[in-house]
Amino acid sequence: MKRVLSFLIALVFVIAPGCQQRETAGEMALAPEVDFELSADQTHARWSSTIEPVLRVPSGSVIKVGTEEASDRQLDLNSTLEDLANLSFDPIHPLTGPVYVENAEPGDVLKVTLHKIEMGDWGWTAIVPGFGFLSDEFTEPWLKIFELGKDKKTARFSEDIEIPLKPFPGVMGVAPDTEEMLSTIPPRENGGNMDDPNITEGSVVYFPVLVEGALFSIGDTHAAQGHGEVCGTAIEAPMNIIYEVEVIKEGRAISEPQYETDEYYAVTAFAETIDEAAKKATRFMIDYLVEEKGMNRQDAYALCSLAGDLKIAEVVDVPHMLVSMHIPKNIFKN
Numbered sequence: 001m002k003r004v005l006s007f008l009i010a011l012v013f014v015i016a017p018g019c020q021q022r023e024t025a026g027e028m029a030l031a032p033e034v035d036f037e038l039s040a041d042q043t044h045a046r047w048s049s050t051i052e053p054v055l056r057v058p059s060g061s062v063i064k065v066g067t068e069e070a071s072d073r074q075l076d077l078n079s080t081l082e083d084l085a086n087l088s089f090d091p092i093h094p095l096t097g098p099v100y101v102e103n104a105e106p107g108d109v110l111k112v113t114l115h116k117i118e119m120g121d122w123g124w125t126a127i128v129p130g131f132g133f134l135s136d137e138f139t140e141p142w143l144k145i146f147e148l149g150k151d152k153k154t155a156r157f158s159e160d161i162e163i164p165l166k167p168f169p170g171v172m173g174v175a176p177d178t179e180e181m182l183s184t185i186p187p188r189e190n191g192g193n194m195d196d197p198n199i200t201e202g203s204v205v206y207f208p209v210l211v212e213g214a215l216f217s218i219g220d221t222h223a224a225q226g227h228g229e230v231c232g233t234a235i236e237a238p239m240n241i242i243y244e245v246e247v248i249k250e251g252r253a254i255s256e257p258q259y260e261t262d263e264y265y266a267v268t269a270f271a272e273t274i275d276e277a278a279k280k281a282t283r284f285m286i287d288y289l290v291e292e293k294g295m296n297r298q299d300a301y302a303l304c305s306l307a308g309d310l311k312i313a314e315v316v317d318v319p320h321m322l323v324s325m326h327i328p329k330n331i332f333k334n
Contacts, residue, residue: 031116031242032062040066040238043094043219046181047173047192049211053100056213059247062115065096067169067219069123070236077122077145084126084143093171093184093193097217101245104214109248110174110207112216116242117167117201118150123223123237132232133315146235148223155224155235163224167239168200170222170229173257174207175215184220186320187270191257194268194322195234195314197225198261205259209247216245229316252291256284264326268313277323278310285325293332307331 035057042054057063069075072091075083104110127142129135146155154162171184173191187194191207199205207214218241225234258267267288269280282304289300304325313322 032244034064034242035061036063038063038065038096038099040068040094040096043068043072043096044098044217045072045091045094045184047176047184047188047190048179048181049175049177049215050179051098051175051215053098053213053215055097056100056102057245058102059104059245061101062242062244063099064240064242065218067096067221067239067241068094069120069238070170070220070233071124075124077147079124079143079145081141081143084128084141087128093220095171095184095217095219098175098215099217099245100213100215101247102213104209104247105212106177106209107253108209108214109251109254110209110214110216111246111248112172112205112207113244113246114169114199114201114203114205114241115244116240117169117221118240119148119152119165119167119223120238120240121149122146123148123155123235125231125233125235127231128233131316133228133230133318135232135318138231146223146237148235148237163235165223165235166197166200167221167223167237168197168225169218169241170195170220170225170234172205172218173216174209175211177210186317187268187314187322189256189270193220193314193317194257195222195225195229195316196268196322196324197222197227197313198266198311198324198326199259203259203261205257206248206254207257208254214245214247218243227312227314229314232316254284256280258284258288262329264328266324266326268322268324270320270322272319272321274312274315274321274323277321281310281323281325282308285327289327303327
């Protein structure tokens, strides 16, 4: 028995280094070597093809960016309702970028892989009078500050409520094909304020390239948010993000952003009603199933009914809504 026990102990010490090596390799896969860095000061707060890029990179580059919380430092750990009352919407959604991706041309697709998302030390949630899905019912300001950190798993909402943290960028996208300075508040074909809590670390997001160089930007980072973001804010928090950009040429054309994880493929659709956004998302998923899985449209439509999941990503930017549809990957044998 002693010999067997000694053998098992020795075996543990032999195997353990290999196990640790595999874990380290996995961590490295999540955060590859960074080629370029941008600070949280290199931002803009509008969408336009005329905004000059702050960085130019080749396809395949890995970029680390800092992002500010949605108020762009108008609020902090010590903010009060008085600070909230003085909140200006002009700098809302500071977006780090734009990044010019070489050889990206209109008609291409920009693939963005979110390798790593690291939370900052604090965050806030607010009810801002005049803003939100039920703005006519909730007319008084309300503010809550959260202590966060890169190793935090939950945020304390109250003594009895802990909210799981799942950080993600609320706004990201490419430049629209216009010289007009557009607000970052609504979602659009270029991406924008999608506020989809499923697009988190490990997700791969696809954007239609609308202008030369794509001009990709990212920000409005959220530590936690429910589908809908109904009161108008998530846990708004500064973060660091490591992402990779890749230009896809001569692939399947898309008209609005799509994304995938290991578990599912998803399409997104914006519109001014939930009904129309849901219809568009269904049509986009049918297109995906026809083009990528070789299905006919009737089979694809039926499969969307049997296995597709419609999800409301956000409703707060009234009347602009975003709906996604997910299809699980494990139902396909190939």
